[in-house]
Ligand SMILES: Nc1ncnc2c1ncn2[C@@H]1O[C@H](COP(=O)(O)OP(=O)(O)O)[C@@H](O)[C@H]1O
């Protein structure tokens with residue numbers, strides 16, 4: 001089954017009197033459970049594509065379907081809800097909430113879902129925090145954690161709602177190579193154990209060896225796809 | 229929602245410095261508001277309860293006789309009976325007959341104008357309040373207040389004793405205008421020197437009320453005014469005022485008496501053009517001078533009675549009757565005209581212009597009357613003179629003053645009776661609280677306007693700093709309204725905490741300010757109680773201003789918060805400082 005179908009997606013940004021064509025017509029199909037890597041040099045449109053798939057940005061032209069549902073025309077509130085339930089985000093800068101500790105950061109999306117039984121939240125959060133190896137730091141705030149630890153928290157947060165898709169925009173760009181390695185391994189492992197689709201972008205060839213499928217972007221166009 | 233609460237609470241503690249200063253501003257404003265409100269409320273209470281209520285009672289019945297400057301009710305007993313019958317015993321505290329007199333006093337080489345308050349302390353409650361709470365004794369003995377050995381015992385304040393240069397047992401000479409218009413010289417003996425708890429009382433000397441009444445020339449059966457103290461004046465004063473007003477409706481003047489051995493009833497008609505016109509139409513003159521008969525000294529007799537008495541116009545006769553309090557009274561009358569007793573006003577009737585009657589009627593109240601002789605359906609009922617004029621109730625002090633001014637312009641010797649409560653008598657004072665509160669409110673609102681600019685500014689800065697965070701939570705799936713509420717709640721938390729702190733500080737400030745003793749001897753001292761500022765917190769006003777400030781804060785926070793909520797997640801995520 002296809003979890004994502006992207007058809008003829010274009011994205012233009014106005015830039016002064018001209019426009020920048022960030023995406024020039026993308027067609028893409030992602031199967032459920034994939035561990036897909038989007039590679040391409042800086043400025044090739046990776047972030048733009050991920051944002052459109054993640055429903056936080058809209059294409060100038062083309063359509064995006066998530067689980068066969070066309071999302072580009074949905075009202076704002078519904079899209080927000082869709083993000084909450086179906087998509088998890090991992091950011092290059094981790095983007096944890098500084099005033100919340102590890103546990104609170106991870107349970108944050110579950111609390112947004114409302115009416116979740118407290119016991120369920122607690123067990124799910126514990127399970128995930130243990131899974132990312134931070135059970136001892138569960139009461140610590142982000143400022144007390146290292147970069148790698150923070151990204152682990154972000155991964156746990158992205159996974160906590162059991163989303164269909166996790167989108168990670170250059171998740172290891174701010175980490176050293178050793179930590180990057182372990183983060184990718186963790187993501188791969190969760191991809192398999194949780195059966196969640198992962199899409200991550202990178203411009204680091206080192207990262208590629210972890211992907212099971214790769215698409216390549218150049219100047220807003222797909223230039224090749226393949227399986228490693 | 230719990231999440232939104234948690235986040236805004238945690239975020240509030242994040243920018244400690246910034247929020248701390250803003251909080252101090254809000255708290256300080258609230259503190260000023262608390263102190264100012266409590267001050268004006270306290271001041272009004274001092275004025276109202278300690279001065280107005282003590283001097284005038286909660287409910288007052290007062291009257292005056294024609295043009296006289298002195299207040300006077302001519303039949304105290306009758307009015308008292310009505311009062312006691314109207315007000316439930318368990319709601320009545322006491323009825324006083326206090327009165328004051330003004331005059332020039334001379335002490336030992338020093339002189340000054342002074343007011344002597346006549347305070348009757350027969351009632352145990354009044355006595356205790358008067359001697360224990362009104363003042364503190366410096367020297368002397370309160371028991372002498374009642375002494376019959378001493379000529380006119382007075383209590384005087386230390387301040388006034390100093391200004392008149394008198395000591396305990398010294399004599400103060402005073403020249404008093406009496407109600408009769410005579411001036412009387414009296415010697416007052418100082419039996420106690422006191423410190424009044426309220427400086428307003430410093431300028432007054434106190435003497436037993438009954439003695440003052442006598443000195444001024446009141447009869448024992450008159451009263452200057454009746455001051456009624458109620459248990460729960462706020463609830464019952466206006467109600468009883470209306471009730472008393474309804475029950476104090478005057479009767480038509482009627483005296484049962486005789487001329488020689490011949491019985492005759494004396495009635496009076498109103499001295500106004502309309503009444504006289506109607507009367508002229510309803511009765512027929514048989515002999516005499518109509519013009520004179522309707523003048524201010526007009527006297528008419530029915531044909532039936534004139535025949536029995538062999539009385540002709542121009543002749544004098546003596547009308548006698550039993551009075552209520554002073555034996556027989558004999559009034560010499562000159563007959564002006566005889567009217568046909570078959571028309572209206574039949575019987576043995578002597579009919580007078582009210583202006584001829586009032587001067588002796590209230591001096592010599594009749595023992596026997598037939599108030600129902602002229603029934604309400606008699607067309608003449610509306611033009612017959614009444615015992616007194618019951619003044620309409622007034623809404624507030626302004627209306628009261630207007631009413632009295634208008635009454636003074638009416639040239640009539642008809643006595644007046646008025647029922648008023650201290651709330652309308654002193655409505656200016658109540659208004660004062662409103663005015664003072666408005667002034668403080670304006671000042672504080674300006675202050676808060678400045679503070680709220682601070683709120684907006686702080687919130688803008690905060691939102692700018694947290695742009696990427698907003699992008700993150702929006703991407704994760706928080707709805708716009710929740711983001712808006714997040715920032716509004718943060719502001720409201722800060723406002724609430726600061727206001728509560730301000731209220732607490734205000735209360736502390738009130739306690740501290742209330743301990744300072746002032747040694748004032750000027751007009752400002754009227755607001756002091758026991759030489760100290762008196763504060764009283766008005767919870768309603770406090771809650772109102774708190775809610776107002778909270779509302780203002782919410783309004784100020786709304787627009788920046790909405791702007792934050794409307795940020796696009798993509799753009800917010802791209803934001804780097
Ligand atoms: N908000 C924007 N406004 C204008 N141009 C943009 C904006 N976002 C991205 N771009 C442009 O679109 C192109 C693609 O950018 P992006 O998707 O961020 O690429 P990548 O993530 O691969 O580095 C770039 O040329 C970039 O300058």
Ligand SMILES: [Mg+2]
Pocket residue numbers: 043046047048169
């Ligand atoms: Mg990028």
